[in-house]
Amino acid sequence: MEQWLAAGRGKQGRALQGTSPVRYRADVTDWLQFIEGATGIGAWNAREAHVETWVSARLRPTRTSTAPRPNSSPHNRTRRLSALSAFYTYAEQAGHIDSVPFNLLALRTTDLPRTAPLSPRETLYVCIAADDLLPGEQHHGDGGASPHRDRLIAYLMLDGLRPRQITALDLEDLNPTTHTATVLAPKGDGTEHRTLALEVWGAIDGYLPHRKPGHDDGHEPLLTSRAGKRLDSNQTPTTVLRRILGHVPDDFPLPDRVTPDRIALSPSPFTGQTWRKGTQPGEALAYRTTTGTWTTTPADHELPLQLRIQRHLRGINTLPLCTDHPQAEEAGDAEQDAICDRCDERATAWDAFEAMLDATEPACWDWPVPPYDPHQEPAQRFLAFHAGQCAMCGNQPAGDEQHHEDYDTDTRVVRGLLCTTCTAEAAEGGSHWDRYRDRHPATILGLTQTHPWLRGRR
Incomplete structure (x- = not known):
């Protein structure tokens, strides 16, 4: 077992990462004590029934009591089986056994429940809460x-980086000229180049003057920490996220369990770098209108849909919360009126949003229809009509992304090209999506093509 842990390899030959070596050691040690000591069968003579008995009967004490309880989580079961698989695979490859028994x-x-990504609206809530941390913005x-x-940690999560990738970033990994960073590969060894959203670079610029120098x-x-040390990838991102989620208002609904990995797997709220947030107190959000100009006070019709959504939700976020509402009956008449005024103000803002x-x-x-050309x-x-824009919100793709073919799942007839955010939001429905499905780009152009259609043409 010590040889295997020193090699640091999982069941598919990939490097063990994060807390896996510690947990795998505990799992395999427990298994060996069971199969070698408790039963006397021997690790190399075990069969499926023995493994099932061990997995099902393994007990752990609770945090608040010494009484054992079954460790029945499907995630823990799968992790323990993965630990055994990696251990026995290494034993076979190292020549200790002929085959896994x-x-x-x-x-x-x-x-096993899979990690479900957040919706685009939910990742935007996290982004708004992260901005709420800044001095003068709370x-x-x-x-x-x-x-x-x-x-910045929250922005890196929202841009798709995992905790290990975030904490491993060094200053020399950043290339502001090309807006890229050299990050660790999500799985296994090696590195890769990633294009970071311009919003993330803005958060980096805002953080560097406050960074504690460290090596x-x-x-x-x-x-870095307040002592100038590298952050712990297993603890700090989770702690930071918990602090940020405390800034999400109750009427911004989020799932019960939000983890850094879940956010990294979710659609990014950075939609084509079309808004920017100042890093100094009092600096207002600026939005890029459909004409390409920047303004802090745009009219709704001047903004793509995703920016309109962001603008309305950020406005709701600044309204005073009615934290005492559950105790409204105990409050005096003046306090109760004030509480109801706050509730009414937020309710009115949500009604305006809907x-x-x-x-x-x-x-x-609103796009001009190109003249018909029989030779085209x-x-x-179809692509000329889109001109790189999302058919629903009008945004250009962010970074190296491409818009996705949207199609009818029953007939597979292509409707239009949607950005990642709109592709995810389409499932939530609404009257604005009904209008899109009634009159989408393919209908406007009189085209009928089935998915996949544009593969290799862009």
Whole structure:
């Protein structure tokens, strides 16, 4: 077992990362004590029934009591089976055994809940709460000792980076000229180049003047503790996220369990770098209108749909919360009136938000229809009509992304090109999406093509 842990390899030969070596050691040690000591069968003579007995009967004490309880989490079961698989695979590859004595695949459950991504609206709530940390911007509590750093951590999560990738970033990994960063590969060894959203670079610029200088093995970590040390990837991102989620108002609904990995897997709220947030107190949000100009006070009709959504939700976030509402009956008449005024103000803002969505027309309805050319291929006409824009919100793709083919799941007829955010939001429905489906780009152009259609044409 010590040889295997020293090699640091998982069941598929990938490097063990994060807390896996510690947890795998505990799991395999427990297994060996069971199969070698308790039963006397021996690790190399075990069969599927022995593994099932161990997995089902393994007990752990609770945190508040010495009484044992079954460790029945499907995630823990799968992790323990993965630990055994990695251990036995290494033993086979190292020549200690001829073959693995049992079939672990037969023991895996198929009902393991997968990590579900947040919706685009929910990731936007997290983004708004991260901005709420900045000095002069707090509406829902203190920003903490390191608000600029914590906001940057949240932005990196929202841009798709995992905790290990975030904490491993060094200053020399950043290339502001190309807006890229060298980050660790999500799985296994090696690195890769990632294009970071311009909003993330803005958060970096806001954090660097507040960064505590520090070194780690000759490198300068981007994110440092108050003592100038590199952050712990297993603890700090989770702690920071918990602090940020405390700034999300109750009427911004989020799932019960939000983790850094879940946010990294979710659609990014950075929609084509079309808004920017100042890093100094009092600096207002600026939005880029459909004409390409920047303004802090745009009219709704001047903004793409996603920016309209952001603008309305950020406005709601600044309204005073009615934290005493559950105790309204105990409050005096003057206090109760004030509480109801706050509730009414927020309710009115939410009604205005819903009315804005209901009245929204797809961006493609305002696009000029190119003249018909009998020598032009349908795909070229379709792409020329979009001109790189999302058919619903009008945004250009962010970074190296491409818009997705939206199609009817029953007939597979292509409707239009949607950005990642709108693709995810389409499932939520609404009257504005009904309008899009009634009159989408393919209908406007009189085209009928089935998915997949544009693969290799863009």
